[in-house]
Amino acid sequence: MPVIVHIFTVLFAILCFMIIKKKRYKETPFICFIMFVSFISFGTASLIALFAPYGEILSYPCMIIALGLLLFLVGVNDLYSIFRCTERIEGIYCGYNTYYGSHGVHSYAPVFEYTHDGVLYHEQTAQTVSHRRLTKNMTEGNRYSIYINPKCPSVYILFRRLRASGVICLMIGAAFMGAGAVILYALFPVLFK
Known part of the structure; x- marks a missing residue:
């Protein structure tokens, strides 16, 4: 051990x-x-x-x-x-990163591109989303609402609810x-x- x-x-x-x-x-x-x-x-x-x-x-x-x-x-x-990601902005969905786990379990982290205070960000969220939700509800290149941390704009979340x-x-x-x-x-x- x-x-x-x-x-x-x-x-x-x-x-x-x-x-x-x-x-x-x-x-x-x-x-x-x-x-x-x-x-x-x-x-x-x-x-x-x-x-x-x-x-x-x-x-x-x-x-x-x-x-x-x-x-x-x-x-x-x-x-x-x-609590920190309070500012709602529009971001362009650019795809997702896949993380492989054991027993065939995968997690998917969406990647968005957005602008805040004139700075362009291309970041991945820390929230993972199911593959079904990504493929069913999101299309690459479309705009979606995301919530960013105004003090640290590279940090964002898709949903403001406790999972x-x-x-x-x-x-x-x-x-x-x-x-x-x-x-x-x-x-x-x-x-x-």
Whole structure:
């Protein structure tokens, strides 16, 4: 299991390096914040696994807490987007990016082109949409309403409503963090007498 902690640490380190290199932290600050917090939390779990007494045992609850924090922040990002993306504008639908998951599950992120304060943006939304909704309701090259964050116009959403996936991420993340904290609390008296 500690190997998984190290793998997550390396993956989030690579993500953070790419964010800094491409300066994406200016365009999508909260998502970048989530990646940096995830790197720090998995990195801490990794260091505990390597150097702390009984580190291998302690890495389990630390990883559960780090994973819970990641899921919780993903849910918070949905809420954050709803409250921040308030300005309704028209954007041109340019297609979508496909992300492949396990067991044949795919997610689709629409790409829009729009202008705000004289600056042209060609961005992908953080909200994923079903393939049926994309192909049935949206045609490439047509204009559709989107909601942008006026302070950070490269961030936008299609729908200003809380999705079930965001609520589920919040609940599962809170449950993981709570379970990890309880396990960690239970382990301390046993390991450190």
